[in-house]
Amino acid sequence: MLKKILTWGGLAFLVFFVAFRPDEASGVVGSLAGGILDAANGFAAFFTNLVT
Template sequence: MVKKVFTWGGIAFLVFFVAYQPSSAADVFKSLGGGLLDIAQGFGDFFTDLVA
């Protein structure tokens, strides 16, 4: 039950954040995407160095 409340609360907050602060929301998602790309690049470099 608590998990369901937090899930719906998170979705509501996300919708509110995107609707009322679109530029800030875009910056947050750009930052998260950049972080994920950096992590993927790090794993790629690791496996390349491991094999080579």
């Protein structure tokens, strides 16, 4: 029950955030994507160095 409430609450917050603060929402998504890309580059460098 709590999981369902938190899921719907998170979804409602996401819709609200995108609808009323689109500039900030795009900044958050850009920051998250940049962090994921940095992590992927780190893993790629690790495995490259491991093989060579």
